[in-house]
Amino acid sequence: MRDIVNLRGGGSAFVLDLSGPTPVIVHWGADLGESIPDGVPASPVAHSALDRPPVQELVPQASSGWRGRPALEGHRARGRAFSPALVTTGSRDLGVEGVEITMTDAAAGLVLSLEIQLSPEGMLRLRSTLRNDGDDDFTLQSLSTALPTGLGASEILDLTGRWCREQHPQRQSLRQGTWLREYRHGRTGHDSSLFTAVGTTGFSNRSGSVWATHFGFSGNRVTSVEKTPTGPALIGNAELLGAGEIVLTAGESYETPLTYASYSARGLDGVTDTFHRWLRSRSTHPATARPVVLNTWEAVYFDHKLDSLVELADRAELIGVERFVLDDGWFRHRRTDRAGLGDWYVDEDVWPGGLASLIDAVRARGMQFGLWVEPEMVNEDSDVIRAHPDWISGAGFGRTPVGWRHQQVLDLVNPAAFAYILERLDALLSNNAISYLKWDQNRDLTEMGHTGAPSAHEQTLAAYRLIDELRQAHPEVEIESCSSGGARVDLGILERTERVWASDCNDSLERQTIQRWTEAILPPELVGTHVGPTTSHTTSRTHSLSFRAINAIFGHFGIEWDVRTLGDSELLELSEAVALYKKHRALIHSGVAVHGDLVDPAYLLGGSVAQDGSEALYSFVCVATSFDEIPGRVGFPGLDPDVRYDVTVIFPTATSPYNQRSNVGWIPDGITASGRFLAEVGLPMPILNPEQGVLIHLVSSLEASGL
Numbered sequence: 009m010r011d012i013v014n015l016r017g018g019g020s021a022f023v024l025d026l027s028g029p030t031p032v033i034v035h036w037g038a039d040l041g042e043s044i045p046d047g048v049p050a051s052p053v054a055h056s057a058l059d060r061p062p063v064q065e066l067v068p069q070a071s072s073g074w075r076g077r078p079a080l081e082g083h084r085a086r087g088r089a090f091s092p093a094l095v096t097t098g099s100r101d102l103g104v105e106g107v108e109i110t111m112t113d114a115a116a117g118l119v120l121s122l123e124i125q126l127s128p129e130g131m132l133r134l135r136s137t138l139r140n141d142g143d144d145d146f147t148l149q150s151l152s153t154a155l156p157t158g159l160g161a162s163e164i165l166d167l168t169g170r171w172c173r174e175q176h177p178q179r180q181s182l183r184q185g186t187w188l189r190e191y192r193h194g195r196t197g198h199d200s201s202l203f204t205a206v207g208t209t210g211f212s213n214r215s216g217s218v219w220a221t222h223f224g225f226s227g228n229r230v231t232s233v234e235k236t237p238t239g240p241a242l243i244g245n246a247e248l249l250g251a252g253e254i255v256l257t258a259g260e261s262y263e264t265p266l267t268y269a270s271y272s273a274r275g276l277d278g279v280t281d282t283f284h285r286w287l288r289s290r291s292t293h294p295a296t297a298r299p300v301v302l303n304t305w306e307a308v309y310f311d312h313k314l315d316s317l318v319e320l321a322d323r324a325e326l327i328g329v330e331r332f333v334l335d336d337g338w339f340r341h342r343r344t345d346r347a348g349l350g351d352w353y354v355d356e357d358v359w360p361g362g363l364a365s366l367i368d369a370v371r372a373r374g375m376q377f378g379l380w381v382e383p384e385m386v387n388e389d390s391d392v393i394r395a396h397p398d399w400i401s402g403a404g405f406g407r408t409p410v411g412w413r414h415q416q417v418l419d420l421v422n423p424a425a426f427a428y429i430l431e432r433l434d435a436l437l438s439n440n441a442i443s444y445l446k447w448d449q450n451r452d453l454t455e456m457g458h459t460g461a462p463s464a465h466e467q468t469l470a471a472y473r474l475i476d477e478l479r480q481a482h483p484e485v486e487i488e489s490c491s492s493g494g495a496r497v498d499l500g501i502l503e504r505t506e507r508v509w510a511s512d513c514n515d516s517l518e519r520q521t522i523q524r525w526t527e528a529i530l531p532p533e534l535v536g537t538h539v540g541p542t543t544s545h546t547t548s549r550t551h552s553l554s555f556r557a558i559n560a561i562f563g564h565f566g567i568e569w570d571v572r573t574l575g576d577s578e579l580l581e582l583s584e585a586v587a588l589y590k591k592h593r594a595l596i597h598s599g600v601a602v603h604g605d606l607v608d609p610a611y612l613l614g615g616s617v618a619q620d621g622s623e624a625l626y627s628f629v630c631v632a633t634s635f636d637e638i639p640g641r642v643g644f645p646g647l648d649p650d651v652r653y654d655v656t657v658i659f660p661t662a663t664s665p666y667n668q669r670s671n672v673g674w675i676p677d678g679i680t681a682s683g684r685f686l687a688e689v690g691l692p693m694p695i696l697n698p699e700q701g702v703l704i705h706l707v708s709s710l711e712a713s714g715l
């Protein structure tokens with residue numbers, strides 16, 4: 009057994025001392041090189057305190073004197089074994105990247121194994137498994153990871169939201185006590201934060217030290233930042249278990265979801281870079297160019313008519329769409345959102361010839377066909393629930409949970425319900441040329457129960473299993489995770505899907521924030537972004553097509569608009585945006601995501617820089633009126649300082665978005681300057697109206713001249 013484990017990757021390190029009775033975290037932060045001293049010198053023992061110096065245990069437990077949130081909580085009958093005293097009993101190398109540590113409490117009959125890996129990109133992943141080695145049941149309350157933040161940590165940043173306003177940042181000072189976020193939605197949740205970050209004072213997009221975690225799970229969860237008087241702030245992540253939800257019988261185990269963590273010495277963009285690189289390194293990461301989508305929802309809603317949908321497909325082909333997705337409304341009884349969920353048969357009245365005529369028309373126009381489903385839900389007004397009222401999940405006593413969008417949750421823990429839904433989805437995919445599913449999930453799982461006992465845990469795993477089994481049978485089908493917009497965006501669901509729908513809000517002003525913060529963890533190729541109608545259906549704001557397109561280009565581009573109604577100039581501008589996306593998607597979907605630290609909140613600068621620094625695309629947008637007359641100079645982050653770039657505004661081209669009497673010196677002809685100049689001196693920016701933007705393209709002069 010190694011005494012010191014020094015995991016290193018992507019400029020960061022996670023160092024453990026295994027020489028004592030329990031594993032101690034020596035360091036999580038910057039890479040320290042190969043040689044590590046034997047741990048850190050002991051802390052003092054304070055008056056009226058524990059009789060030994062406090063240390064940062066990998067598994068904080070009361071048996072070692074820890075008085076904060078314990079990593080493991082549970083008990084046997086009548087509270088026995090309530091305070092485990094796990095000690096290290098083994099460790100095993102998991103290649104260069106990781107270690108597995110076993111801890112045992114023989115008296116309590118518990119064995120905990122912890123897998124810890126630090127990838128070459130700097131992604132730290134932790135998973136624990138608890139085994140009940142006793143003779144009787146062990147009721148598990150909570151099993152969490154607790155990661156310590158480092159020197160200077162003083163501020164907490166996480167995200168929150170609601171329907172149509174997901175992933176908005178909130179920041180606060182780190183104080184004594186616990187910043188606790190509990191998500192009891194049964195799904196990830198609209199208010200769910202994609203990360204919990206703790207950093208040094210004023211940490212920003214490009215500066216400061218940041219310790220950030222993400223919990224890769226789509227069910228109930230708890231995240232915390234806890235500062236006690238005895239040590240650094242700890243970031244905690246755990247599944248939130250219901251009463252008696254996990255009872256381990258003799259020999260049974262519980263495995264936690266993965267906690268992902270990243271340390272950055274260069275602000276949030278460093279955390280983002282680690283997550284993006286790691287996600288892109290997965291063998292399951294989408295490898296093909298992300299096709300331009302047309303989604304029918306905000307175009308026709310439930311009004312499905314073959315003729316109008318074929319007309320829509322005609323227009324889509326003209327514009328350059330590559331994937332046509334038929335949204336909600338195609339199955340039996342689904343004329344409104346009050347009925348039909350669960351009856352996954354093509355509606356014979358609306359589609360007398362089945363979906364084949366539309367699918368054929370779509371494919372004949374060179375597009376893939378995608379279909380909307382919501383497999384985990386049912387309407388009470390459906391054939392399936394009329395036949396099986398007991399398939400609705402609930403707390404028991406014959407009580408049905410309060411409705412949500414007139415729907416209830418199908419109890420997937422019930423094997424018959426699971427088998428029914430799997431058969432239906434399998435038949436749909438087997439009998440139709442469908443290459444894409446938009447997999448929706450439109451309600452919180454309140455009072456989630458199976459036969460009267462809590463089942464959010466099992467339901468989440470069953471939903472995962474359903475997707476996994478379907479994927480196994482139809483590996484060529486891509487799946488999007490949608491959940492009333494962005495209520496199921498996490499790395500658990502992304503282990504089995506190719507895209508998430510970030511929000512039902514297609515208002516591109518709102519989307520600037522939603523997408524910026526979704527992108528903090530997820531690379532843009534995984535995030536669905538659509539050009540919606542001129543006047544947003546969810547906010548009634550009206551935006552220019554160019555502003556909507558600029559927003560959609562920095563993601564997996566789509567259109568969700570009745571494009572049959574477009575005039576010639578709009579058609580032209582939309583086609584131009586589609587062509588622009590196609591031209592630059594390889595860069596955006598492989599580049600380094602960068603975000604400027606602009607002082608003026610009226611303006612935002614974000615972009616993607618090619619991994620070799622040879623090219624970059626930035627969006628500069630105005631989101632509000634400014635105190636300042638002119639935006640002043642803006643620096644371009646992330647470029648290679650020694651490369652000379654040709655810089656031009658490439659979009660919009662049709663109409664000038666500027667609100668000024670004379671233009672800045674480098675528009676429209678462009679300018680050539682070094683990456684160093686562009687970062688340190690910057691370029692004067694044109695005055696934009698609020699809710700306008702421009703796309704700025706940079707290419708290395710050598711490449712531009714073909715040298």
Ligand code: GLA
Nearest residue numbers: 305335336490491492493512
């Ligand atoms: C949810 C989704 C939307 C759309 C509707 C259809 O709200 O988030 O994109 O698919 O359901 O009912």
